[in-house]
Amino acid sequence: MRVAAVYKWARGVDGATVHADGTVQWRVTKMVAGEDDHAVLAVAQALAGDSDGSVVGLTIGDGDASWALARGVTETVSVADAPSLTDEAATAEILAAAVTSLGGVDVVAVGDAEEHPGVAVALAGKLGWGVVAGVTRAAVTGGRVAAVRRVGDVEETVSAATPVVLGVAAEAAEPKAPGMKELLAARKRPVTTTTLADLGLDPVDPVDQRGTRVPEVTAARLFDGEPADAARALVAALRNEGVLR
Amino acid sequence: MTAPTWVLATDTALLTTCVELARGAGGPVTVVAAGPRELADAAAAAGPDRVLWAEPEADRPAESLAPTIAAAAADAGVRVLVSTVAPAARALLGAAATAVSASVVAGAVALSVDGDALVVERSALDGAVLETLATAGALALVARGDEVAAPDGAPAPVEPLAAGPVADLRVVSRTPVGGASGVRDAERVVSIGRGVRAKADLELIGTLTSALDAEIACSMPIADDLGWVPKERYIGRSGQHIAPRLYLAVGIAGMPQHMEGVRDAKVVAAINNDPAAPIFRTADYGVVGDLYEVVPALVEALRE
Ligand SMILES: Cc1cc2nc3c(=O)[nH]c(=O)nc-3n(C[C@H](O)[C@H](O)[C@H](O)COP(=O)(O)OP(=O)(O)OC[C@H]3O[C@@H](n4cnc5c(N)ncnc54)[C@H](O)[C@@H]3O)c2cc1C
Ligand SMILES: Nc1ncnc2c1ncn2[C@@H]1O[C@H](COP(=O)(O)O)[C@@H](O)[C@H]1O
Numbered sequence: 001m002r003v004a005a006v007y008k009w010a011r012g013v014d015g016a017t018v019h020a021d022g023t024v025q026w027r028v029t030k031m032v033a034g035e036d037d038h039a040v041l042a043v044a045q046a047l048a049g050d051s052d053g054s055v056v057g058l059t060i061g062d063g064d065a066s067w068a069l070a071r072g073v074t075e076t077v078s079v080a081d082a083p084s085l086t087d088e089a090a091t092a093e094i095l096a097a098a099v100t101s102l103g104g105v106d107v108v109a110v111g112d113a114e115e116h117p118g119v120a121v122a123l124a125g126k127l128g129w130g131v132v133a134g135v136t137r138a139a140v141t142g143g144r145v146a147a148v149r150r151v152g153d154v155e156e157t158v159s160a161a162t163p164v165v166l167g168v169a170a171e172a173a174e175p176k177a178p179g180m181k182e183l184l185a186a187r188k189r190p191v192t193t194t195t196l197a198d199l200g201l202d203p204v205d206p207v208d209q210r211g212t213r214v215p216e217v218t219a220a221r222l223f224d225g226e227p228a229d230a231a232r233a234l235v236a237a238l239r240n241e242g243v244l245r
Numbered sequence: 246m247t248a249p250t251w252v253l254a255t256d257t258a259l260l261t262t263c264v265e266l267a268r269g270a271g272g273p274v275t276v277v278a279a280g281p282r283e284l285a286d287a288a289a290a291a292g293p294d295r296v297l298w299a300e301p302e303a304d305r306p307a308e309s310l311a312p313t314i315a316a317a318a319a320d321a322g323v324r325v326l327v328s329t330v331a332p333a334a335r336a337l338l339g340a341a342a343t344a345v346s347a348s349v350v351a352g353a354v355a356l357s358v359d360g361d362a363l364v365v366e367r368s369a370l371d372g373a374v375l376e377t378l379a380t381a382g383a384l385a386l387v388a389r390g391d392e393v394a395a396p397d398g399a400p401a402p403v404e405p406l407a408a409g410p411v412a413d414l415r416v417v418s419r420t421p422v423g424g425a426s427g428v429r430d431a432e433r434v435v436s437i438g439r440g441v442r443a444k445a446d447l448e449l450i451g452t453l454t455s456a457l458d459a460e461i462a463c464s465m466p467i468a469d470d471l472g473w474v475p476k477e478r479y480i481g482r483s484g485q486h487i488a489p490r491l492y493l494a495v496g497i498a499g500m501p502q503h504m505e506g507v508r509d510a511k512v513v514a515a516i517n518n519d520p521a522a523p524i525f526r527t528a529d530y531g532v533v534g535d536l537y538e539v540v541p542a543l544v545e546a547l548r549e
Contacts, residue, residue: 016373088350112332114482117335117351118349130414131336133308153429155418155420156419159414159415167335172465207350208378208380215373215375220515220529222525222533227542230532232542238530244491
């Protein structure tokens with residue numbers, strides 16, 4: 001199977017400061033791969049390994065192709081001039097065009113991100129393929145993809161015909177990040193760059209941002225000072241809530 | 246006439262919340278229930294104008310119906326689609342959004358109409374900010390929010406959705422995991438994180454769980470990396486999702502991946518020696534202090 005592993009490269013959420021007036025300011029922070037993307041790659045590599053297939057890395061916009069190259073992917077494509085869009089369907093449209101132009105892709109593995117839970121499913125919609133979301137691991141059996149996910153207290157295995165999109169969710173941080181040697185070697189490997197024009201795209205974002213505000217959250221009632229006093233105050237508050245025995 | 250709004254449901258979670266969000270579009274609201282008859286009945290009671298019911302074939306997941314539902318949404322001229330974040334419901338949303346050329350926005354908490362525009366408020370940056378977005382086009386929303394009670398009144402009529410094309414997906418196995426741990430249904434849970442320094446300190450924590458008649462749980466590293474507590478007791482995105490009346494976090498930072506597991510807890514309290522710990526932003530009550538002093542004090546206070 002030919003598996004496209006989609007990954008992103010963006011500022012991490014902790015680089016944003018929300019001011020009291022609700023405006024958001026981004027500090028200059030290093031870019032990070034999507035939280036799920038190491039699991040995306042693991043799933044893609046497992047499927048390729050099971051089927052004597054191959055993995056092609058795919059990223060858009062700021063994506064740093066060496067991220068995938070340092071993790072054993074030899075072929076990677078970047079849509080370098082793709083803008084950052086609010087509409088996840090518009091992002092999916094760019095990814096779909098890129099997948100189509102790769103040709104012969106049987107499976108797309110893409111992060112099922114908490115912040116962007118619409119990208120994987122909209123991508124499947126744009127491609128007209130089936131999708132299994134919330135996947136944590138996958139294998140090839142009988143020419144089909146067996147995708148595993150947890151639904152409540154049940155581990156469910158869904159068998160999907162190809163072509164199919166898998167929305168992959170990481171269960172933990174990346175176990176072992178590549179070292180300096182791999183990173184330096186990766187920077188020397190070739191990257192195929194395409195443009196929106198090559199893909200025949202001229203993306204518009206139909207969604208405008210009108211503003212941001214701070215949610216009215218009630219911060220925790222904090223008890224500090226002497227542990228004995230704080231503990232008594234907490235117990236009183238919890239009794240008052242009716243949550244103690 | 247205002248364009249119709251469809252809520253796409255594959256389970257009962259947040260059904261009424263989604264219908265209320267959908268009401269913001271001002272048009273008639275239909276719940277498309279992809280699942281067993283009980284789901285259609287629950288949908289009918291959640292306050293929509295009608296329910297369209299489609300039952301997947303045996304051994305097929307709900308998302309196998311995505312092509313049928315997408316085609317029907319296009320036929321009906323749907324302008325607004327709503328689903329929860331549940332993977333199956335989102336799969337339906339992605340297909341239908343494409344069929345009606347809708348933009349996709351996640352984290353939606355409120356919807357309204359302003360002239361020709363649909364205006365959505367959504368939670369972003371791990372809940373740190375609410376963002377107002379507007380579009381003149383069609384909109385597919387992944388909803389976020391808390392469970393609300395179903396409205397009073399007669400249930401909406403349930404009509405079958407005509408059969409159509411299906412995606413080639415099959416459920417090949419369903420295995421129960423980690424259900425037996427006791428932490429799932431506990432009324433009170435004491436949960437420990439890396440603020441606890443040694444496995445031997447579980448004895449101290451044990452005095453607190455006894456005093457509270459609580460079950461023990463933990464953050465992921467305590468179970469996964471350290472193995473101090475069985476794996477089926479860690480809480481969070483990748484672990485258990487629980488809804489106790491009291492969740493007392495001891496030495497837990499409160500990272501978003503952890504807090505996802507206790508979104509439905511009634512009261513969250515935390516003990517942490519760092520006043521800036523993220524957990525104090527989501528907890529209801531907190532004690533700022535060293536857990537090695539606060540836990541014994543708490544046990545004492547509970548005896549009083
Ligand atoms: C994809 C992904 C999925 C994940 N899923 C989960 C998940 O499901 N569940 C989960 O729990 N985590 C999950 N994580 C990990 C999560 O991001 C955090 O790393 C983890 O929850 C941190 O655990 P902690 O709070 O115990 O440890 P730490 O972050 O080390 O926090 C320890 C806290 O204890 C406090 N402390 C230290 N000493 C004391 C003292 N003496 N008294 C009082 N307080 C003290 C510190 O101030 C600190 O706030 C996931 C991560 C990723 C990337
Ligand atoms: N799975 C994904 N693959 C590629 N790009 C994505 C993915 N998810 C989101 N994006 C885009 O990545 C950019 C950065 O997003 P953010 O994390 O909000 O800074 C935005 O343009 C998103 O639409």
